[in-house]
Each structure stands twice: as C-alpha cells, then as structure tokens.
Amino acid sequence: MNGMATTTPAVSAHAAGRPAENKPKRRWGAMIAGIVILCVMLFPLYWMVNTALQPESGLLEVDPVPHSLDFSGFGDAFREQGGHLLTSLGVALGAVVICLLFSAPAAYGLAQFKLRGTKTVVFGTLITQMVPGIVIANALYSAYVDLGLVNSYAGLMLADASLGIPFAIVLMRSFMVAIPREVIEAAEVDGAGRFRTFVQVVLPMSRNSLITAGLFSFLYAWSDFMFALTLNTTDDVKPITLGIYQYIGAHVGDWGSVMSAAVLSAIPAAVLLVLSQKYIAAGITGGSVK
Amino acid sequence: MSSTAASASTAPTPAAPAPEAVPAAKSPKPGSLKRRRTLAQWGFIAPAVVFMLLFFGYPLVRNIVMSFQHYTPSTFFTGEAPFNGLDNWKNVFQDDLFGKALWQTILFTIGSLIGQFGIGLALAVFFNRRFPLNGVLRSLILLPWLVPMVVSGVVWRRILDQDTGVLNSFLGLFGAGDTPWLSSTGMALISVIMVNIWIGIPFNMVILYGGLQEVPKEMYEAASLDGASGWRTFRSITLPLLKPVITVVLVLGFMSTVKILDLVLALTDGGPADSTQTLGTLTYQNSFAQLDFGAGAVVGNILILISAVFAVFYLRANRNEGK
Numbered sequence: 001m002n003g004m005a006t007t008t009p010a011v012s013a014h015a016a017g018r019p020a021e022n023k024p025k026r027r028w029g030a031m032i033a034g035i036v037i038l039c040v041m042l043f044p045l046y047w048m049v050n051t052a053l054q055p056e057s058g059l060l061e062v063d064p065v066p067h068s069l070d071f072s073g074f075g076d077a078f079r080e081q082g083g084h085l086l087t088s089l090g091v092a093l094g095a096v097v098i099c100l101l102f103s104a105p106a107a108y109g110l111a112q113f114k115l116r117g118t119k120t121v122v123f124g125t126l127i128t129q130m131v132p133g134i135v136i137a138n139a140l141y142s143a144y145v146d147l148g149l150v151n152s153y154a155g156l157m158l159a160d161a162s163l164g165i166p167f168a169i170v171l172m173r174s175f176m177v178a179i180p181r182e183v184i185e186a187a188e189v190d191g192a193g194r195f196r197t198f199v200q201v202v203l204p205m206s207r208n209s210l211i212t213a214g215l216f217s218f219l220y221a222w223s224d225f226m227f228a229l230t231l232n233t234t235d236d237v238k239p240i241t242l243g244i245y246q247y248i249g250a251h252v253g254d255w256g257s258v259m260s261a262a263v264l265s266a267i268p269a270a271v272l273l274v275l276s277q278k279y280i281a282a283g284i285t286g287g288s289v290k
Numbered sequence: 291m292s293s294t295a296a297s298a299s300t301a302p303t304p305a306a307p308a309p310e311a312v313p314a315a316k317s318p319k320p321g322s323l324k325r326r327r328t329l330a331q332w333g334f335i336a337p338a339v340v341f342m343l344l345f346f347g348y349p350l351v352r353n354i355v356m357s358f359q360h361y362t363p364s365t366f367f368t369g370e371a372p373f374n375g376l377d378n379w380k381n382v383f384q385d386d387l388f389g390k391a392l393w394q395t396i397l398f399t400i401g402s403l404i405g406q407f408g409i410g411l412a413l414a415v416f417f418n419r420r421f422p423l424n425g426v427l428r429s430l431i432l433l434p435w436l437v438p439m440v441v442s443g444v445v446w447r448r449i450l451d452q453d454t455g456v457l458n459s460f461l462g463l464f465g466a467g468d469t470p471w472l473s474s475t476g477m478a479l480i481s482v483i484m485v486n487i488w489i490g491i492p493f494n495m496v497i498l499y500g501g502l503q504e505v506p507k508e509m510y511e512a513a514s515l516d517g518a519s520g521w522r523t524f525r526s527i528t529l530p531l532l533k534p535v536i537t538v539v540l541v542l543g544f545m546s547t548v549k550i551l552d553l554v555l556a557l558t559d560g561g562p563a564d565s566t567q568t569l570g571t572l573t574y575q576n577s578f579a580q581l582d583f584g585a586g587a588v589v590g591n592i593l594i595l596i597s598a599v600f601a602v603f604y605l606r607a608n609r610n611e612g613k
Contacts, residue, residue: 027420027421027422028421028422030416030419030421031421031422031423031424033416034416034417034421034423034424034427035423035427037413037416037427037431038427038430038431041431041434041488041491041492042430042431042433042434044434044442044445044446044449044488045433045434045437045445047445047448047449047456048441048445051448060454061454061456061459062448062454062456064456101337102337102338102341103338105333105334105335105337105338106334106335106337106338106339108334109331109332109334109335110335113331113334113335115328115331115332115335118335121335121339124339124342125342126601127346127601128342128346129545130545130597130598130600130601131346131349131350131594131597132548132549132570132573132590132593132594132597133549133551134549134551134570134573134574134590134593135349135350135353135573135590135591135593135594136345136346136349137577138349138353138356138573138577138583138586138587138590139348139349139350139352139353139356139587140345140349141577141578141583142352142356142366142583143348143352145366158345159345161341162341162342162345162346165338165341165342165345166342166346169338194330194331194334198334219436222438223437223438223439223440225438225439225440225551225552225555225556226551226552229555229574229578230574230577230578240438241438241440241441241552244440244441244444245440245444245555245556248444248447248556255448258444258448259444259445259448262441262444262445265438265441266437266438266441269433269436269437269438270433270436272436273429273430273432273433273436277429277432280429280432280436281429281432281496284432284435284493284496284497285496285497285500
C-alpha cells in the first residue's frame with residue numbers, strides 16, 4: 001500500500017528521536033502486535049475484496065485467497081451499479097458545496113462576532129447533532145412530497161448536506177476562534193469589506209479546517225443510506241449505498257457482483273484516508289471533543 | 291456577549307456590506323450604523339440558522355404534530371391527515387413489537403457501547419506507546435469507520451452466513467462451525483451487536499488516544515519514580531484525567547448507536563421474527579413500510595426523548611471541555 005511509504009519516514013524519525021527509552025526488542029514486539037491487531041480489524045475488508053475477485057463462487061464457500069484474479073464481478077458491478085456510483089459522487093460533491101457555503105460563514109460569524117444570540121446558535125448547533133436521522137426523514141418526506149423534492153438530486157443533496165452542516169460549523173468555529181482579531185481588523189482597516197475580509201483573509205487562513213469539514217461532509221453524504229432510502233420512491237436518484245442494499249435483496253446468490261460494488265463504494269473512504277489521514281484524525285477528534 | 295465592546299473595537303466599514311446580508315435600514319442616521327453592522331454580521335450566520343431550522347427544527351415540530359395525526363397510504367394523494375388524539379400513541383404502546391424493539395434497543399446500545407469502548411480504550415492505550423509503524427497502523431485502523439455502514443453490513447452478512455460464511459468455516463477447524471449467526475432469533479441481535487462493535491472501535495480509539503496524548507508525561511514519570519505499577523498508574527492517573535474525554539466518547543457513542551438503522555437493515559432487515567428490530571428500524575417500518583407516518587412519528591418522538599436526556603449529559607461535558 002502506497003500510503004505506508006509516504007508516512008513511514010515521519011514515524012520512524014519520530015520514534016528514533018527517543019532511542020534509549022524503550023528496549024528495541026519490546027518495540028518490535030509491539031509493532032508485530034500492532035500489525036496483528038490491524039489484520040484482525042481489517043479482515044472483513046480483505047474478505048470483501050477477496051469475495052469480489054471470486055464471482056463464480058456464488059453461494060459456495062469463498063476460498064481464503066483467490067486462485068486467479070477474476071474481474072468479471074467488477075464488470076457486472078460497473079454495468080449495473082456504475083450509474084449509481086456517479087449519482088453518489090454527484091450528490092456527495094453537491095452536498096459538500098452546500099455544506100461549506102452555509103457553514104463556513106456561520107462558523108466565522110459565531111467565532112468572531114460578539115453578537116447577542118450567538119451562544120444560543122452554538123447551543124442549537126450542538127443539539128442538532130443529536131437529532132436521529134430517521135426522525136428527520138420521517139417529517140421531511142411529507143414536506144418533500146409537497147415541495148416536489150422527492151426523487152430529485154437537489155432534495156437529496158440538501159438532506160445530505162444537513163448531515164455535515166452542524167459538524168462543519170462546530171469544527172470550523174473551534175478553529176476560527178483562534179484567528180487573532182488584529183489580523184481581521186488590519187484587513188478591515190485597509191478598506192476591505194466584511195465579506196472580502198472573510199473571503200480573502202479568513203478562508204485562506206482556515207484552509208485546513210475547511211478541508212477537514214469538506215472531507216467529512218463528503219464521507220457523510222457518500223455513506224448516506226437513510227435519506228437515499230426514504231426520500232426516493234423511484235430509481236431516478238439512486239446512490240450506490242441504496243443500490244447495494246437493493247442488490248442483496250434481489251440477487252442473493254450473486255455475491256461476487258455485490259462485493260465488487262461494495263469494493264467500489266469503499267474506495268473513496270480508502271483513498272481519502274491514505275491521502276489525508278491527518279485531516280481525518282483531526283476531524284474525528286476536533287468535531288466531537290472541541 | 292456585550293455587543294458594544296465588540297463594535298467599539300471593530301473599524302466601521304460602511305462601504306461594502308456583505309452581499310448576503312439582510313438589506314440594512316436605508317436611513318443614514320448615525321444611530322443606525324450599529325444596527326446595520328449587527329444586521330451585516332448576522333448575514334453570515336443567518337443562512338446556516340435558516341438551514342438548520344428547516345432541516346432540524348421543522349422535523350422536530352412536525353414529528354410531534356404528526357404523532358397526533360392519522361396517516362394512511364392515501365394521505366399522500368388526498369393530502370388529508372385528520373387529527374386522532376392519542377390513538378397513534380395507544381396503538382404503538384399496545385403493540386408488543388414496541389416493547390420488544392425498546393428492549394432490544396437497550397440491549398443493542400449497552401452491548402455495543404461496552405464492546406466499542408472497552409476495546410477502543412485498550413487499543414488507545416496500546417497505541418500510546420512508541421513503536422515502529424505506530425502512526426500508519428493507527429490511521430489504517432480507521433478504515434472500518436469510514437466505509438459506508440450499509441457496505442459493512444453487507445460484507446458481514448456474507449461473512450456470517452451460516453452455511454458458506456468464512457466465520458463458520460474458520461470455527462469449523464475447531465469443530466464448532468454451525469452457528470446460525472444471523473438466521474436464528476437467539477443469535478441475530480448478538481451478531482448485530484458484534485458488527486457494530488467492530489464499526490465503533492476506531493472512533494472510540496481515536497478520541498481516547500487523543501485524550502491520552504493530553505495527559506502530561508511528567509505525571510507518568512513521577513508515578514514510575516514512586517514505583518507505581520502499570521495498572522495502578524492507569525487507574526489513578528490515566529482514568530481520572532481521561533474522564534471528560536470518556537464522557538464525550540460514551541455520549542457520542544450512545545447517540546449514534548441508539549438510532550441505528552443502516553446496519554440493521556443491511557444485516558437482517560430487522561429479522562428474523564423481529565429479533566433485531568430497534569426503535570430506529572421500527573420508526574422506519576411504521577412510516578415507510580406500513581406508510582403509517584403517525585405511528586412512525588410516535589416511535590421517533592420516543593427516540594428523541596431518549597436522546598434528549600443524554601444530550602443534556604453531552605452538553606454539560608462539552609461545556610467543561612471546550613472554550
């Protein structure tokens with residue numbers, strides 16, 4: 001895996017910085033234990049890939065390793081689920097844009113403006129993270145029927161954006177609080193309007209938290225199943241999560257193709273993790289603890 | 291909080307009001323300047339507030355109203371949903387399935403939390419030592435948490451298959467490979483809990499690991515000078531200092547577990563014989579399978595009520611933590 005190559009130097013340099021502390025023997029022992037733990041934890045994902053490469057085994061037992069690489073399952077998955085992957089991609093990207101458009105200015109406002117009522121808004125933002133999604137779907141469905149948003153890309157994008165917005169506000173706000181007031185005042189003294197200051201000074205400074213928030217709202221939207229399931233009554237807008245769920249209902253014997261589709265749907269998570277692990281770790285801790 | 295202090299320190303910028311700002315008062319009277327600034331500042335926050343009101347506030351209110359309305363499949367054509375008082379509530383409470391789902395939700399939530407937290411904490415402590423590849427292994431272990439939950443459910447459904455799943459073929463090596471993991475009423479809930487523990491471990495681990503990083507190294511050095519054992523150090527130093535993080539992790543874990551839907555639907559669809567039905571799936575079943583949105587709203591409201599109790603814990607923990 002390539003991700004290992006990119007991060008190993010940093011880690012070993014880090015460990016080498018404290019040479020005398022641990023006995024080398026124990027450190028290697030811990031590393032082996034760590035690898036074993038990782039293998040156990042990731043076994044189901046290995047099995048997903050393994051099953052995907054043995055489409056002929058159908059309802060039989062799957063061999064521990066594929067004898068020969070058979071990509072026909074992927075062919076079937078692409079043919080039948082490729083469109084749903086594109087739908088997922090489009091909906092998730094749309095949700096990210098909506099999420100950042102709403103949450104970035106709000107995070108800035110809540111972090112830097114001393115307005116009466118902002119505390120209530122922050123409190124409300126925290127509360128929204130507790131509302132069960134199925135409750136939202138329950139009420140949203142009838143509203144969507146009235147508004148003609150059922151079975152529409154826009155409707156699903158908006159609903160999926162709601163998964164990320166509270167998180168993004170909390171995360172970016174905790175970052176933007178740390179921007180020194182002097183920096184913002186200096187920009188405003190230079191004649192920049194409040195909005196230009198936000199776009200040209202605050203946003204570039206908050207780049208990392210924007211990336212983290214965007215990354216997570218993408219993952220939330222990509223993983224969404226509940227809104228896809230409840231806010232669509234036809235096959236017009238079907239993301240990959242819904243596609244896979246209906247697949248197991250309809251083709252129980254065709255595990256090779258189901259798993260191929262599963263692999264394809266897991267790829268964004270794997271790619272994002274390898275490319276941006278520091279943002280992911282920051283997002284998990286920052287969005288919840290801060 | 292005091293808005294006067296804030297505006298005094300901000301340079302006046304009357305030239306370029308924020309484009310999304312609410313149109314400010316037109317009169318250029320000096321007194322209105324402050325109001326205009328306040329309005330312009332709210333312009334940053336207002337869109338998100340409106341969004342959250344529409345997508346969180348409205349559903350909360352609407353669910354309460356719906357729980358007193360009679361919905362039938364024809365409601366969505368006729369638009370008529372007459373109020374029926376407490377009928378939905380009575381029906382839901384009299385249905386044995388509700389009690390069953392409530393009990394199974396409790397078992398599912400407690401079982402998942404104990405497993406996720408216990409293993410997550412153990413792994414956090416483990417990864418808190420220095421060894422080669424630590425950072426790489428730690429980030430790769432996140433993968434189960436990042437993969438869509440439905441996908442994890444589908445994969446585990448294959449692994450847990452009674453006749454051809456790999457878990458039973460593995461256990462078969464030890465002569466015990468015939469467990470009906472998902473197909474028996476006795477095992478299905480346990481299996482779903484197991485899978486959810488697997489999904490939740492990375493999240494628990496990462497947050498607890500972050501908490502462990504904050505524990506001052508000097509305290510451990512002092513403890514080891516005093517000759518304290520590893521377990522003693524863990525109990526007397528690590529755990530107390532980790533307490534705020536533990537609260538947050540448990541409450542967030544509770545929130546995401548109690549409302550679970552994706553995983554159960556992908557693994558068992560609530561079956562066999564409703565043995566994995568939870569409040570989340572019951573809400574879904576009532577509303578979107580039976581098309582009785584009133585009954586769905588009742589179960590949803592109970593779910594909210596349970597969450598609200600724990601939200602109070604979360605907010606208290608959060609207040610002590612952040613800022």
